Amino acid sequence: MELLFLGTSSGTPTRQRNMSAVALRTRGARHWALVDCAEGTQHRLLRAPLSLMHLRTVFITHLHGDHCYGLPGLLASAGMLNRTEPLLVVGPAPLQPMIECIMEATQLRLPYPVSFLLPEDLPGTPVLPDFTVTAAPLSHRLPSYAYGFTEAQVERKLDLDRLRADGVPASPLWGEIQQGRDVSLPDGRRIAAEDYLLPGRRPRTVVIAGDNDTPELLATQAHRADVLVHEATYTQEILEKVGPGPQHSSALKVARFAAEAEVGNLVLTHFSPRYQEGEGPLSVSALETEARTAYAGPLFMARDLDHFVLGREGELQRGDT
Template sequence: MEFTFLGSSAGTPTRSRNVTALALGPRGPKPWYLVDCGEATQHQLLRSRYSVMQLKAIFITHIHGDHIFGLPGLLTSASMLGREEPLDLIAPPQVGRFIQAAIENSDSSLSFSLNLINSEAEGFQWQDEYFSVTAVPLSHRVPCRAFVFTERNLERQLQQDKLRANGIEAGPEWGDLQKGKDVQLADGRLLKADDYTCIPRAPRKLIVAGDNDTPDLLADACQGAQVLVHEATYTQDVAERVGPWPQHSSAEQVARFARQAQLPNLVLTHFSSRYQSGTEGTPNINQLAAEALRHYKGQLFLARDFDTYRLEKDFTLHRLENSG
């Protein structure tokens, strides 16, 4: 499971950070999924390994502009490139109206079906062959969600001794059972895949949260999760000066929650544009890291645009590269 940050800035872009977007794939960039789509996301894609032609679904956490203003351009560009494959858009209902208005008022059209799915519907769940996705309501100025990606269709391990004990020698039937298919033998016996295979590991589970001032809302969802991607818009001192109205989290808030939830990996993103990158200048992005590390002892990362992470089958998380 891999994910790449296409934007890590809150509200407005900076010279080194675009506004929010994250690409996620089960095995890399083919196929892949997009979580949020801030302005200029399609420009960021041009500097990445991801193509709109292999995009399977878009998930939008909430309606604020720094999370959706890139949608009309990305979708119409996909159309101009000849995309025909239908695309699921999982989002609040207002996002569909926003896209429709942009297309109707710009003499544009789409060459593919855009399937609008209400992320705020009660009991929401989306899945394909790779992931099951659920949503967790968060606390922000508008309705907002975190999306929980849980791996599906894990590889099966054959119970070979049991097969041989039942007189079933190696052959094509073994391959079908390992793929999870039940098998009818020539002698009439029906072999259930669940009876002759096991799944030797737990599924990988990644949570990508939208804007949120109450990390504790994710406590239940974080059980069994290996990675949480969460905003840390401010340091705690700045959050206290700004006041509660923006409804964002500080690095300290998120770090305290991650420690309490015993999360092994925490990736912070959505940093206020006031925080400068690099080692010079104040306020500096390194202040966010220092604050989080005072309260969290797991593996901590601060997102940078174009950084790619891989969550391995043994649940270790590695930062692979910065390809931008």
């Protein structure tokens, strides 16, 4: 599984950071999904190995501008590329009339169909070929959601001992069995693939949360998730000064929750523009230091165009963009 961050600032962009957007795909796949689409996302995509022609689904966590104002332009650009494949957009209820109003006001006509789905209608709906997707409501000034992506299928190894014991000769048929397909042997026997496959590993799960001042709302969805991507807009000190009005989280709050939920890897993002690179109380390093006091697992402070690869055993590493 791969994650590519296209924006990691909150509210407004900085010289180093665009606003929220992150791409997700199965390792090496052409098709991909996008979670949030701030203004400027298209510019980041110009430096990414992703094509709008292969975008399958857009997930919007909530309707604050730093998470969705780039969506109309992205839809228009895909049309100008002569995209014809349907595109699904998942998000809160007001998203569809917002997009339709913009399209009508600007006379935007797309050469491909766009459909909309509410987060609460995700269960049982096949929105991506490689993942099952869930949504969990969060606590913010507008309805906000976290999206959980779990592998729909995992590779399984052949039970070689049983194959040999049952006299199934080594041949290309073994490859068919490993793909889960039943086969007929030269002697006429019909082989059920399921009988000759060892149990697979645990499917990997990545949870990408929207703005949220109560990480504990993710207790079920993020429990033992391989990766949690969550906003850490402030340090705890600044959060207490700002007060509860903005309804954001501190690095400390998220880190404490991630430890309790046994999250495998924690990626913090959506940093207030007041936090710059370097050292000091108003630096991204200060956010990282605070988080490390509560979370002992692998911790990453997302940067724009960071490319992460999640290995089969749940190890997360930065890769090449």
